[in-house]
Amino acid sequence: xxxxxxxxxxxxxxxxxxxxxxxxxxxxxxxxxxxxxxxxxxxxxxxxxxxxxxxxxxxxxxxxxxxxxxxxxxxxxxxxxxxxxxxxxxxxxxxxxxxxxxxxxxxxxxxxxxxxxxxxxxxxxxxxxxxxxxxxxxxxxxxxxxxxxxxxxxxxxxxxxxxxxxxxxxxxxxxx
Amino acid sequence: xxxxxxxxxxxxxxxxxxxxxxxxxxxxxxxxxxxxxxxxxxxxxxxxxxxxxxxxxxxxxxxxxxxxxxxxxxxxxxxxxxxxxxxxxxxxxxxxxxxxxxxxxxxxxxxxxxxxxxxxxxxxxxxxxxxxxxxxxxxxxxxxxxxxxxxxxxxxxxxxxxxxxxxxxxxxxxxxxxxxxxxxxxxxxxxxxxxxxxxxxxxxxxxxxxxxxxxxxxxxxxxxxxxxxxxxxxxxxxxxxxxxxxxxxxxxxxxxxxxxxxxxxxxxxxxxxxxxxxxxxxxxxxxxxxxxxxxxxxxxxxxxxxxxxxxxxxxxxxxxxxxxxxxxxxxxxxxxxxxxxxxxxxxxxxxxxxxxxxxxxxxxxxxxxxxxxxxxxxxxxxxxxxxxxxxxxxxxxxxxxxxx
Numbered sequence: 001x002x003x004x005x006x007x008x009x010x011x012x013x014x015x016x017x018x019x020x021x022x023x024x025x026x027x028x029x030x031x032x033x034x035x036x037x038x039x040x041x042x043x044x045x046x047x048x049x050x051x052x053x054x055x056x057x058x059x060x061x062x063x064x065x066x067x068x069x070x071x072x073x074x075x076x077x078x079x080x081x082x083x084x085x086x087x088x089x090x091x092x093x094x095x096x097x098x099x100x101x102x103x104x105x106x107x108x109x110x111x112x113x114x115x116x117x118x119x120x121x122x123x124x125x126x127x128x129x130x131x132x133x134x135x136x137x138x139x140x141x142x143x144x145x146x147x148x149x150x151x152x153x154x155x156x157x158x159x160x161x162x163x164x165x166x167x168x169x170x171x172x173x174x175x176x
Numbered sequence: 177x178x179x180x181x182x183x184x185x186x187x188x189x190x191x192x193x194x195x196x197x198x199x200x201x202x203x204x205x206x207x208x209x210x211x212x213x214x215x216x217x218x219x220x221x222x223x224x225x226x227x228x229x230x231x232x233x234x235x236x237x238x239x240x241x242x243x244x245x246x247x248x249x250x251x252x253x254x255x256x257x258x259x260x261x262x263x264x265x266x267x268x269x270x271x272x273x274x275x276x277x278x279x280x281x282x283x284x285x286x287x288x289x290x291x292x293x294x295x296x297x298x299x300x301x302x303x304x305x306x307x308x309x310x311x312x313x314x315x316x317x318x319x320x321x322x323x324x325x326x327x328x329x330x331x332x333x334x335x336x337x338x339x340x341x342x343x344x345x346x347x348x349x350x351x352x353x354x355x356x357x358x359x360x361x362x363x364x365x366x367x368x369x370x371x372x373x374x375x376x377x378x379x380x381x382x383x384x385x386x387x388x389x390x391x392x393x394x395x396x397x398x399x400x401x402x403x404x405x406x407x408x409x410x411x412x413x414x415x416x417x418x419x420x421x422x423x424x425x426x427x428x429x430x431x432x433x434x435x436x437x438x439x440x441x442x443x444x445x446x447x448x449x450x451x452x453x454x455x456x457x458x459x460x461x462x463x464x465x466x467x468x469x470x471x472x473x474x475x476x477x478x479x480x481x482x483x484x485x486x487x488x489x490x491x492x493x494x495x496x497x498x499x500x501x502x503x504x505x506x507x508x509x510x511x512x513x514x515x516x517x518x519x520x521x522x523x524x525x526x527x528x529x530x531x532x533x534x535x536x537x538x539x540x541x542x543x544x545x546x547x548x549x550x551x552x553x554x555x556x557x558x559x560x561x562x563x564x565x566x567x568x569x570x571x572x573x574x575x576x577x578x579x580x
Contacts, residue, residue: 024511024512024513025273025274025513025514025515026422027513027514029512053400054400054403055403056403056514056516056523056525056542057514057525057527057540057542059527059538059540061529061538062538073527073540075514075525075527075542079400079414079416082421082422084514086512086514104401104403105401105402105403105550105553105554106401106402106403106547106550108550108553109546109547109549109550110547113546117237130230131229131230132229132230132233132579132580133230133233134230141235141238142235142237142238148238148239148242
């Protein structure tokens with residue numbers, strides 16, 4: 001990582017909508033407005049001087065009880081230039097952000113995971129199903145207000161007391 | 177070689193066809209764990225594949241939020257259980273970056289040594305398991321023999337054969353034991369010849385070649401688009417290795433080649449791994465040659481337990497710090513870090529957000545197997561059901577890591 005990433009290219013194109021958080025631990029971080037994410041990702045991927053062609057990771061974060069509560073974090077890598085960037089988008093409740101599956105196909109499962117764990121709805125995702133939890137599971141387990149042991153029910157006698165989720169439909173539905 | 181006749185549908189004749197849904201797994205020997213593939217079949221061809229994962233989901237990320245940083249090491253062991261030292265290393269590096277510290281040089285050498293041993297151990301399994309999936313049983317038995325040697329070395333270093341948990345923030349748990357160098361030199365002498373054996377077992381095996389060459393081809397463009405990393409990406413001709421391109425620990429002092437293949441098929445992925453084992457042996461030998469004397473742990477009583485236990489017995493401050501560290505852990509400054517290493521399966525990244533307390537506010541694991549499994553969508557040629565096994569095996573997912 002000898003050459004610094006020309007960050008001004010991004011600020012020139014997107015101006016006020018992004019805020020530079022600086023380079024730390026080898027990753028250049030900045031925030032972006034969620035509605036821009038698709039255009040921003042396309043720009044980062046396709047600009048000949050940037051070429052962020054590799055999507056490392058998408059992850060959700062819950063900042064409960066802060067407002068805005070949620071955050072979607074994107075880690076991009078540029079294979080030709082060996083730069084890393086982190087894009088952070090704060091999202092309200094219920095969280096919504098456009099899907100970047102049209103830019104990188106690898107976003108598919110990352111977005112499904114963020115939906116499953118945090119309930120972040122990725123608009124335009126063709127197949128936004130739960131990925132880890134079973135179909136019929138209620139709630140989003142990695143949210144800060146979801147108890148570590150889950151809620152008490154028939155199958156989970158050691159769970160926390162709380163709003164009992166409506167009984168999960170254990171008769172497998174739509175499962176071929 | 178006899179010609180294989182392609183079965184074609186008769187022209188202009190309307191057949192009464194119906195797509196068949198087939199469940200492969202979750203309990204199936206060739207899915208390498210609990211993976212369920214819902215396959216939509218058109219005759220013998222796979223038209224669509226829908227992997228169902230999560231059978232092994234243990235909520236590592238959620239658990240980590242209630243654990244102190246030192247307690248998380250055993251959790252990382254259980255991600256890719258074939259190579260725990262790599263996972264430990266990745267996590268330790270991330271926390272060290274947040275703390276702004278670096279492990280002593282000797283510790284770094286020990287970590288790299290163990291990570292490369294782990295790479296061999298991880299690759300050995302797939303070297304044997306892919307032929308096994310395709311009906312050649314012998315290779316696995318030989319591979320397991322050598323893997324046993326590595327397990328013995330791990331046991332010698334850490335006391336555990338699988339879940340070593342040997343890394344600590346700021347170093348490693350203990351120094352290398354007496355007699356270790358003799359044992360590992362023995363391994364380094366024997367092992368390259370054994371790699372040759374595996375190759376000889378399968379490289380002229382016509383059935384194995386027929387079932388892997390040209391099967392499950394993933395182009396370089398698709399591989400990047402699907403986020404593949406590690407040997408799976410390099411087998412498609414993309415020359416990227418984090419060890420070389422973003423050197424961490426002491427990798428910049430070591431001389432090794434990055435193995436790439438152009439074909440992008442199952443055989444190329446298998447070959448890449450076999451070749452990488454050779455390079456790993458070279459790295460291990462260099463580590464042994466260059467291994468400096470010195471401390472194996474950072475001298476910071478607030479972060480690492482003192483090496484000299486007598487201090488704790490004689491000094492009140494040391495005792496307090498020791499108690500504090502074991503009871504509450506250490507605080508990590510506010511901030512966030514994404515740190516990635518080249519794990520045997522690919523880019524293993526830890527994204528940690530710290531709120532200044534002893535426990536991470538959020539820990540995200542960028543598990544390579546989770547992403548690599550999406551390679552199932554990238555294979556260009558429609559293939560037979562039986563080839564699905566070869567493709568899956570060659571992508572080398574470890575389900576514990578996929579499901580986190």
